[in-house]
Amino acid sequence: MQIVHHPDSVRHDPAQYFRRGSLIAHPEQAARYILLRDAARDAGHDLVEASDVGGASILAVHDAGYVAFLREAWELRGELGEVGDEILTGHFARPQMHRQPEGMLGLLGLYTADTSTPIRAGTWEAIYGSAQAAVCAAELALAQGHAYALCRPPGHHAYANSAGGFCYLNNTAIAGEHMRRATGGPVAIIDIDVHHGNGTQGIFYARDDVLTVSVHADPANYFPFFAGYADEIGTGEGAGFNRNIPVAHGAGDALWLAAVREALAAVAGHRPTALVVALGLDASQDDPIGVLQVTREGFATAAEAIAGSGLPTAIVQEGGYLCEALPRNLVAFLEAFDAARE
Ligand SMILES: [Zn+2]
Numbered sequence: 057m058q059i060v061h062h063p064d065s066v067r068h069d070p071a072q073y074f075r076r077g078s079l080i081a082h083p084e085q086a087a088r089y090i091l092l093r094d095a096a097r098d099a100g101h102d103l104v105e106a107s108d109v110g111g112a113s114i115l116a117v118h119d120a121g122y123v124a125f126l127r128e129a130w131e132l133r134g135e136l137g138e139v140g141d142e143i144l145t146g147h148f149a150r151p152q153m154h155r156q157p158e159g160m161l162g163l164l165g166l167y168t169a170d171t172s173t174p175i176r177a178g179t180w181e182a183i184y185g186s187a188q189a190a191v192c193a194a195e196l197a198l199a200q201g202h203a204y205a206l207c208r209p210p211g212h213h214a215y216a217n218s219a220g221g222f223c224y225l226n227n228t229a230i231a232g233e234h235m236r237r238a239t240g241g242p243v244a245i246i247d248i249d250v251h252h253g254n255g256t257q258g259i260f261y262a263r264d265d266v267l268t269v270s271v272h273a274d275p276a277n278y279f280p281f282f283a284g285y286a287d288e289i290g291t292g293e294g295a296g297f298n299r300n301i302p303v304a305h306g307a308g309d310a311l312w313l314a315a316v317r318e319a320l321a322a323v324a325g326h327r328p329t330a331l332v333v334a335l336g337l338d339a340s341q342d343d344p345i346g347v348l349q350v351t352r353e354g355f356a357t358a359a360e361a362i363a364g365s366g367l368p369t370a371i372v373q374e375g376g377y378l379c380e381a382l383p384r385n386l387v388a389f390l391e392a393f394d395a396a397r398e
Pocket residue numbers: 249250251336338374375376
């Protein structure tokens with residue numbers, strides 16, 4: 057498997073995260089990139105450094121004002137007076153509040169959904185590099201059948217115009233739209249992260265040319281809480297082109313794999329020309345914030361089933377947090393995918 061990555065991924069490394077009233081170590085650390093990259097290399101996969109293919113594929117799914125904000129916010133931090141290592145707000149726009157403020161503090165609240173996505177000195181370089189990895193992997197997948205993008209920071213909670221849930225640029229959506237434009241045909245996205253891919257759903261919700269299917273822990277009592285329910289099927293022309301398969305917490309391999317197979321059946325029914333896999337590994341039984349109890353064998357079985365679609369496939373890294381099982385689960389997924397495609 058070709059492992060597309062960008063070394064700038066390490067330039068965003070948030071220290072703290074506000075959870076349930078306490079500041080804790082931020083789960084989405086630069087060490088994830090190093091751990092996953094080195095594990096893939098040591099397992100014999102080929103590392104490919106993402107080249108800079110420009111911002112067009114980012115702007116194909118993201119709001120230009122939002123992207124400019126992400127690029128410029130750190131340089132404009134002086135507006136806030138004295139700041140530390142990062143800028144962040146505690147004031148967020150509610151759904152019924154639509155005005156665009158002028159100042160940096162207001163814009164932070166307009167363009168972010170929660171306190172998990174601070175902007176730091178290297179944040180733009182890291183998220184831009186991560187998006188480049190997604191585009192390069194999409195290109196490789198179309199040329200050679202499949203490729204893996206080691207995107208970090210992750211992307212699937214980012215909407216067209218907002219960051220949240222550790223995500224800034226939606227790498228999965230960027231890869232999907234890039235493949236749709238390249239093939240001219242409909243594209244499917246299957247998201248198996250433990251959390252609902254709410255940003256990806258939001259980006260394509262009114263469209264019939266990108267099918268979005270997400271298998272995730274029931275959001276009724278789990279992030280992202282406000283989206284990810286089975287009755288969210290798309291709107292307008294996109295009605296019928298979004299599918300959510302929430303899974304009961306504690307599900308384990310059998311129930312989770314049944315949901316993955318249901319998702320694959322939905323994908324097959326739409327006859328896409330290409331596939332993006334939003335590969336969160338946080339459904340693992342060992343993940344510090346996961347709740348689905350999936351084993352390494354479970355990930356390997358999912359990989360084999362997904363590879364069976366036969367479609368050009370870009371596998372995009374999403375969540376999956378620091379634990380001993382994290383690199384092992386990635387290697388198991390990639391090996392099983394490769395083996396099924398041989
Ligand atoms: Zn996740």
